[in-house]
Amino acid sequence: MTIQETKHEIVLPPGKLIPAGLIQGANFAFRRRALEAAGGFDPLLGAGTPFPAEDVDMVNRLSGMGWAGLYSPAPIVYHHHGRKTKADADKLRAGYDLGRGAFYMAALLATPLRVQTLRFWAKQIRYQSRHRTAREIRGALGYLWHRTRF
DSSP states (O other): OOOOOOOSOEEEOTTSOOOTTSSOGGGOOOOHHHHHHHTSOOTTSSTTSSOOOHHHHHHHHHHHTTOOEEEOSSOOOOOOOOOOSHHHHHHHHHHHHHHHHHHHHHHHHHOTTHHHHHHHHHHHHHHSOHHHHHHHHHHHHHHHHHHHHO
């Protein structure tokens, strides 16, 4: 869980939606120019917020701005999260669902990939559990509420 084990490189062409989970935030890097062009990370997403989705948000904003990317299996990060029980995994999964919903809302509001995002999310909803969908919707609405407060 939360480990990308793909053994081959994956080219991330510009202008394409990159699904949550393909790129792991614990082990990614950006050109400084790219981060500056994107205006930095969204402060409503990521560590210390209810919405752990700063990684998927950034890669998709950059893709929407015309930046290409690459997943490489060569760099390795060893990071123990301390999760040991099923309850720990369930809590993490629920948090990721909230974050993914927040990312979908952020993308629908502010990126050139909004149509791709809406189509992708609608397709996902057809095949995922109602609980996951409910958490994603709660994350989307929570993100929207937080965003309107700032």
